[in-house]
Amino acid sequence: MPEKVLILHRFPKSQMVRISQSFELMDAAGKKPNEVFSAEELGSVRAVLAAGGQKLGGDVMALLPKLGAIVCYGTGYDGVDLKAAAARKIAVGNSPGANASSVADMALALTLASVRRILVADGFIRDGSWAASKPSPLMRPQLGMGGRKVGIYGMGEIGRKIASRVAAFESEVGYFSRSRYDLPYRYLDSLEALADWCSVLIIAVRAGPETNHLVNADILRRLGADGHVVNIARGSVIDQAALIGALKEKTIAGAGLDVFAKEPQAPDELTALPNVVLAPHVGGHTLEGHLAMQDCVMANLNAFFAGKPLPYEVKAG
Amino acid sequence: MPEKVLILHRFPKSQMVRISQSFELMDAAGKKPNEVFSAEELGSVRAVLAAGGQKLGGDVMALLPKLGAIVCYGTGYDGVDLKAAAARKIAVGNSPGANASSVADMALALTLASVRRILVADGFIRDGSWAASKPSPLMRPQLGMGGRKVGIYGMGEIGRKIASRVAAFESEVGYFSRSRYDLPYRYLDSLEALADWCSVLIIAVRAGPETNHLVNADILRRLGADGHVVNIARGSVIDQAALIGALKEKTIAGAGLDVFAKEPQAPDELTALPNVVLAPHVGGHTLEGHLAMQDCVMANLNAFFAGKPLPYEVKAG
Numbered sequence: 185m186p187e188k189v190l191i192l193h194r195f196p197k198s199q200m201v202r203i204s205q206s207f208e209l210m211d212a213a214g215k216k217p218n219e220v221f222s223a224e225e226l227g228s229v230r231a232v233l234a235a236g237g238q239k240l241g242g243d244v245m246a247l248l249p250k251l252g253a254i255v256c257y258g259t260g261y262d263g264v265d266l267k268a269a270a271a272r273k274i275a276v277g278n279s280p281g282a283n284a285s286s287v288a289d290m291a292l293a294l295t296l297a298s299v300r301r302i303l304v305a306d307g308f309i310r311d312g313s314w315a316a317s318k319p320s321p322l323m324r325p326q327l328g329m330g331g332r333k334v335g336i337y338g339m340g341e342i343g344r345k346i347a348s349r350v351a352a353f354e355s356e357v358g359y360f361s362r363s364r365y366d367l368p369y370r371y372l373d374s375l376e377a378l379a380d381w382c383s384v385l386i387i388a389v390r391a392g393p394e395t396n397h398l399v400n401a402d403i404l405r406r407l408g409a410d411g412h413v414v415n416i417a418r419g420s421v422i423d424q425a426a427l428i429g430a431l432k433e434k435t436i437a438g439a440g441l442d443v444f445a446k447e448p449q450a451p452d453e454l455t456a457l458p459n460v461v462l463a464p465h466v467g468g469h470t471l472e473g474h475l476a477m478q479d480c481v482m483a484n485l486n487a488f489f490a491g492k493p494l495p496y497e498v499k500a501g
Numbered sequence: 502m503p504e505k506v507l508i509l510h511r512f513p514k515s516q517m518v519r520i521s522q523s524f525e526l527m528d529a530a531g532k533k534p535n536e537v538f539s540a541e542e543l544g545s546v547r548a549v550l551a552a553g554g555q556k557l558g559g560d561v562m563a564l565l566p567k568l569g570a571i572v573c574y575g576t577g578y579d580g581v582d583l584k585a586a587a588a589r590k591i592a593v594g595n596s597p598g599a600n601a602s603s604v605a606d607m608a609l610a611l612t613l614a615s616v617r618r619i620l621v622a623d624g625f626i627r628d629g630s631w632a633a634s635k636p637s638p639l640m641r642p643q644l645g646m647g648g649r650k651v652g653i654y655g656m657g658e659i660g661r662k663i664a665s666r667v668a669a670f671e672s673e674v675g676y677f678s679r680s681r682y683d684l685p686y687r688y689l690d691s692l693e694a695l696a697d698w699c700s701v702l703i704i705a706v707r708a709g710p711e712t713n714h715l716v717n718a719d720i721l722r723r724l725g726a727d728g729h730v731v732n733i734a735r736g737s738v739i740d741q742a743a744l745i746g747a748l749k750e751k752t753i754a755g756a757g758l759d760v761f762a763k764e765p766q767a768p769d770e771l772t773a774l775p776n777v778v779l780a781p782h783v784g785g786h787t788l789e790g791h792l793a794m795q796d797c798v799m800a801n802l803n804a805f806f807a808g809k810p811l812p813y814e815v816k817a818g
């Protein structure tokens with residue numbers, strides 16, 4: 185008999201194929217589990233699969249008396265109430281670094297698209313303006329990557345992979361994070377200092393209540409009029425209203441966003457702007473990224489059901 | 502008295518500011534010079550400034566009896582009839598490598614935009630589909646950069662800068678060029694072999710009659726259904742009709758183009774496609790790129806008028 189695993193959040197079926205070959209999946213598909221399954225069915229559930237960025241509080245855990253493991257598909261676990269889990273000795277696992285390369289690639293895709301104005305360039309051709317020799321919105325050359333100082337906020341696995349990619353573009357790389365590491369990049373000792381130093385700010389920090397809206401109007405202003413901000417971490421790190429204001433007023437030149445304050449949603453004020461590149465939280469969404477995340481999910485589930493510690497366990501605090 | 506320099510092709514005024522401070526510029530602005538200036542005026546012209554990609558044949562040189570130097574703004578000189586120039590001992594200069602970094606950055610911007618489907622992602626959010634939870638065109642994950650073999654056609658200064666950038670994305674890098682170099686990348690001994698080996702083909706070869714339409718339907722087919730082609734060299738290297746066919750039939754997955762068969766023009770068949778990213782030949786168009794190109798132009802002109810060899814001289818053959 186395969187072990188049962190309750191899927192709490194919505195995942196495309198294709199992402200569950202490998203996992204379903206080893207486990208009996210009960211799919212709540214984003215609904216509260218007690219709206220889909222009986223108390224008896226939930227009573228036997230020992231492990232759940234979750235999207236780490238989505239809310240998973242003590243109320244849901246309370247529906248699952250035998251719950252022993254919360255396994256997050258992906259790197260994030262900011263939606264999980266770690267204290268509530270710890271209080272019940274529920275292990276929490278994630279897929280650390282599994283999609284770090286894909287997310288770092290997306291950070292660069294958005295950085296280059298914003299700095300080199302790819303959407304504007306593409307639109308200028310598609311609407312026939314180029315062929316008609318209309319004045320180009322790209323006429324006035326702007327600073328490319330070579331003349332840039334690029335600041336990375338957060339220097340975990342994703343931040344490091346972003347840094348090594350950015351360095352290949354002959355940009356200067358600096359970073360701010362809680363800790364200073366032995367890395368060949370300039371360390372700035374506050375987010376303010378980083379924003380003063382750089383003109384491109386890439387957000388790669390692990391999100392939590394303490395990072396909420398830290399990238400605010402003041403930080404954006406420090407980037408300067410040729411500044412760009414890129415976020416592949418969590419929407420909560422940026423004050424989204426302040427960002428919209430900065431893009432509208434041209435306090436900064438552009439932005440690239442894979443994450444938003446409230447997903448799946450980007451406000452009309454944002455989608456109306458020409459100087460922003462938008463992506464629907466697909467940073468880690470590559471074939472190789474998913475395979476690696478599934479490897480971590482399977483390893484965590486197999487270990488748990490074998491009575492062993494999770495190989496990829498999240499430690500609270 | 503500043504020396505006279507005839508500007509043969511159209512350049513934005515902003516790009517001529519520095520040059521006009523040292524020379525008296527006669528601007529033909531893309532017209533045949535004898536339509537703008539008298540034979541007497543043209544009789545005193547010893548140096549011309551040209552866009553290297555645009556035609557400059559013996560007929561134009563014949564209008565300028567004292568012509569001694571053709572100075573190209575940019576890396577390219579494929580529009581210049583080098584034999585006609587050599588027959589008259591007219592020196593030809595360019596700006597080698599001046600904008601190589603900017604062009605290489607654009608190659609990566611287009612590669613990442615194509616592989617990670619940035620236009621599709623952005624459109625899915627802007628048209629409200631994401632917020633309405635409509636089926637995502639990005640649902641089925643595709644191979645990102647990490648699992649890719651990336652082939653570079655041409656290994657001059659731009660090709661090398663592309664290679665070092667691609668390598669930072671944890672992709673395997675291979676190349677084909679006339680010569681094999683001592684470089685840490687796999688060498689394939691034909692364009693066919695390169696296309697068989699890689700799934701992303703980046704064209705960085707110096708264009709000329711011998712490279713015309715070398716990237717044809719056969720080469721594109723060899724890239725495979727998850728293949729992408731990126732061109733930042735010259736439009737003539739790709740058989741553009743074959744490329745449109747391959748994108749329509751999904752013989753390959755996508756393309757990123759900064760250059761086109763006939764500029765400024767992209768056929769309606771191309772601009773109607775969702776799986777291509779288009780840019781209006783702006784690869785080298787950055788602040789730092791223009792400053793470096795202007796440095797080369799000034800150095801070539803100053804040397805010529807001082808009776809010295811051009812520091813950045815193009816050698817025929």
